[in-house]
Amino acid sequence: MISQNSIAQVFETARVEEVIGDFVQLKKAGTNYKGLSPFSEERSPSFVVSPVKQIWKDFSSGKGGNAVTFLMEHEHFTYPEAIKYLAKKYNIEIEETERTDEERAQADNRESLYLVSEYASSYFQNVLHKTNPGKAIGLSYFKERGFTEETIKKFDLGYSLDEWQGFTDDALGKGYKLNFLEQTGLTIVKGEKRFDRFKGRVMFPIHSMSGRVLGFGGRILTNDKKAAKYLNSPESEIYHKSKILYGLYHAKQTIAKEDNCYLVEGYTDVIQFHQTGITNVVSSSGTALSPDQIRLINRLTNNITVLFDGDAAGIRASIRGIDLILEQGVNVKICTFPDGEDPDSFSKSNTLEELTAYLEGNAKDFIQFKASLLVKEANNDPIKKAETIREIVNSIAKIPDQIKREIYIQECARIMDISENVLFTTLAQINNKQAQDNNKPKSYTSSSSSDPNEPPFEVFRNEEPSRKPKVDIQYELEKKIIEILMLYGDRTEQFEDLILQEDETSGELLLEPTKHEARVFEKVYLDLQEDEMQFSNPQFKALYYSIIDKLNQEEGFLTKNFINQLDQDAASTVTSILMEDERYNLHDWERNLIIPKEKKDSVSQLVSQTILSLRCHLIDQKVAEYKNETLKENVDLRVIMEDVKDYVGLKMLLSRKLGKVLG
The missing domain is CATH 3.90.980.10 (DNA primase, catalytic core, N-terminal domain)
Known part of the structure; x- marks a missing residue:
């Protein structure tokens, strides 16, 4: 067993952005970092890491947590394995008894x-x-x-x-x-x-x-x-061969840093490159390149340079791999070595400077490479040249990004000396055929690509819109209370409370405002106690009392320490709550003189609105209960209607404070 002292030291030292940065390419986004999800296939980053909160959230898969839970999810580590991995990374000695x-x-x-x-x-x-x-x-x-x-x-x-x-x-x-x-x-x-x-x-x-x-x-x-x-x-x-790349463990940090990955064929190619000084290199280990392997690289960079030896037959057979890379939305370049040379032999016989210069000078964009290779094979034969052009357009059709497709079409037209309109038409035909094969609606890439005999669009019958699931208001409000307590529970704020009083002249109930100072968690706790409001969600209820207890007993409540003490399920729930707003977080707006108001600048208002909204919701529930009571036999409708009138009047007052308009 690993001692609690060692575990605490690991949690104190480990930085979630550094740990995840070894596996995912992260880019700064305001106070957070963003990257592509390592748990699902996506092209727009929805994976968010918060250095301030020391947590992460993957909005595409719903997973989230701290540095340890990331390792458990991504590497399938057990809890002790994740702790040991972090201890090794940060040179922390761990105390444990030897396993028998x-x-x-x-x-x-x-x-x-x-x-x-x-x-x-x-x-x-x-x-x-x-x-x-x-x-x-x-x-x-x-x-x-x-x-x-x-x-x-x-x-x-x-x-x-x-x-x-x-x-x-x-x-x-x-x-x-x-x-x-x-x-x-x-x-x-x-x-x-x-x-x-x-x-x-x-x-x-x-x-x-x-x-x-x-x-x-x-x-x-x-x-x-x-x-x-x-x-x-x-x-x-x-x-699993198709999901592993040889050398990725040693190359991952350099790949992310250089924003490029060299892809070779064999083990010795990788090792020799490392020894020469180029470390952002991996190999598919002699197996055919797979989409899973490409996605592994894509977590770290969007750029791959494929290195081929001078064997023409081998190069021709490997072109399929280039199309696979394009399909994944990754930028690809190709570099070939002189006849009789491969990455292993060439790097062994050249210095780092010479190898670097060769790679930079000879890496071609995929379209230039493919065109030059296939044009040689065509050998001025018009039919073969036509087949060559169609094969290049076939590759371009695999690129998911429409802007890139258009640029590559223009480049192909220039290199092959052919009209862009012809290429766009060919591209449209390929896309239409693929759409029909996949039983999907036809897609037309641009106006210049449309066949004049074909309609510019097709009309499809509108399907009955699917009903959106009903929002559970109480669940959302309880979740908001947990968020408030986690983020601002130990802060002291000025609150404006409303005291319900009866007007001496008219006899009407009025809300008189009074101001006082209190810690946020005390305000929330007392308000909920006053109205005897209980959490309906069992997990939120357990978290609520646990947070209140911590805030009551400890000075300097730290979110990351609290999360680290929770079980995996509860930690995942808390992480999801805390990171929900980060999905739509605005950043870098100040540069354009747009200053968005932050939640932390109006905590007292947020607390009051949340509690008032919960009160209004509970009143609605009570009124609904009374409505059901009226359907029963032998009930005093006059008494029920008096109670309903009182509740509706109270809700009107609360809603006025909330600034809501009631129908």
Whole structure:
């Protein structure tokens, strides 16, 4: 167990914007930061991080919380794992008792797979550095590739002995279960036989975005034609090839900082680039590029530069990957290396300055690259040239942004020496066909793209509008009270109360204003007590009494400390409440001499309006109850109507104070 003192130190030190910034590209938006949701596919940022409140909210998925809950949601960490991750990040020593074999056995299946993978990584590194076969074979291979000792350790490179059960026997001897060795794919089990999957291979551990070992890539060092040159871990509960990028753990910070990601094909390409000094580089690990992998990069940057070697056949086969990147709304450039060179060999034979200059000088926009490649293939054949143009327009059609599509059409017209109108018409035809295939209404990109024989628009029958869900007024008001207490509960404000008095002359009830000073939480508590108002939502009720208790007992109430002490469900609720306004927060308006009034500048008014609104709502509920009473037999309607009259009169007074017009 981790000590409470260590947990408190982690919460005190960790900065939510720094923690999330390792996984999501955040941009300043007033006092907050915004970015693309890491939990859903979106093109407009709705992920908000508040450094002041030390919380985050993802409005696309509804998730939210603090730095720890982010790690639990994003990396699927357990609570202790998230605390340990933050402790490591901020160099905090944590006090805990060592886990016993029995506690390890009780860990859930997923955690067991992580433990086995992390042990395997340590084992392969130990074999590489501390055994004679590891040094003679594995280490020699890496040194021949030009990798330094520092690079080998940075990427946790290792070696698997050329023995049928070397790793498996060692792992079983350390108490790891065969079931988990098989699930991770480290051990292959056939009946009574068991043997190492990566026998006689140099090992490349594949890390998650947070640095956990998910799986491995292994390269064979012999000329065995029957064996695959590279072998990856099979799919498992923790390893999904299409959702992982090799090197992302080491590259994420530089990708966000440089606002660009270099995409290569192999493990050694990534490692050699890092060693040369370019660290914003990742690899799809020999698998076909997937939308999930592109979205991983898109969390950190909207710019990808794809690096190809000089093999023309390989380049042609990889063009599909470019279209996939365009489909995700990401900007893409392509850079090819001279014939016979690849990213690994080229970076090894050039200095950082030379490599940087080459990349900057030879990275082409996708349309320039594709046009130059396909024009060479067309070789002045008119039919092939027409096919080339259509293929380029097909790629442009995949871009979701209409402005970008139009600009690329203009660029294509210039490069291919063809009319823009022809290209716009072709683009419209492609879009219309796609819309029909998807059973969607036709879309026309621009007036210049329309076929004169086709209608400029189609008329569709209006469907019956769906009814919006009815707003639960009491729920919203109770939520507002929680927000007020969390944000301003310990502030002292001037309040204007209304005392109900009877006019001596007319006998009418009047509201006489009186001013007094009070702390916000005391004002809220006393007003609710006076009217015997109770929360209808059980979670809000529990939070209300917990907040009141904290404010009563502690000086200097801190929102982030309170949230850190709540369970995950309650913390998520509080975060959602506090971040709701941030979704529509105005910022940078002062520069244009527009000064929006902030909520904190009128707290007393906000408190009074919320309490008065709740009172009016409860009066409406009481009147509705009386209405139901009149439907019963043997009731005194005269008494009921007198009570209703009194309640309606009271609501009129309260509404006058609220500034509402009643029908």
